[in-house]
Amino acid sequence: METITEEEESGKKDEASDEDEVVLYIEHKFCSACHLEMPLRCKHCKDCDQCVATHDHHCPWVNNCIGELNVRQFYIYLFMQAAQLIQGLSIVGRVLLHRKESTDATSVGKETQ
Numbered sequence: 264m265e266t267i268t269e270e271e272e273s274g275k276k277d278e279a280s281d282e283d284e285v286v287l288y289i290e291h292k293f294c295s296a297c298h299l300e301m302p303l304r305c306k307h308c309k310d311c312d313q314c315v316a317t318h319d320h321h322c323p324w325v326n327n328c329i330g331e332l333n334v335r336q337f338y339i340y341l342f343m344q345a346a347q348l349i350q351g352l353s354i355v356g357r358v359l360l361h362r363k364e365s366t367d368a369t370s371v372g373k374e375t376q
């Protein structure tokens with residue numbers, strides 16, 4: 264991340280105030296709760312009560328924010344959840360098929376008797 268000295272920053276403020284104030288507001292976003300200057304894509308989470316870099320969302324399933332430091336682990340978590348869902352559905356499917364086959368076999372046996 265690029266560091267900006269106070270002299271450069273004040274010079275940029277003067278230049279930017281003449282051009283566009285919206286750009287100045289986005290570049291110098293400040294979190295009033297953490298008292299920190301927020302970089303772009305940073306957001307203060309009310310649930311976690313802290314600023315999160317590259318904020319994606321607050322996940323209620325992991326009870327934490329998904330951001331720059333844990334987005335890779337979150338994707339692994341999603342992949343594992345999907346794999347577990349597929350495995351569970353295949354087990355249920357096999358049980359249902361086995362039940363149907365066993366009921367078919369008993370009904371065939373009853374017909375022959």
Ligand SMILES: [Zn+2]
Nearest residue numbers: 294297307314
């Ligand atoms: Zn904050």
Ligand SMILES: [Zn+2]
Nearest residue numbers: 308311321328
């Ligand atoms: Zn959060």
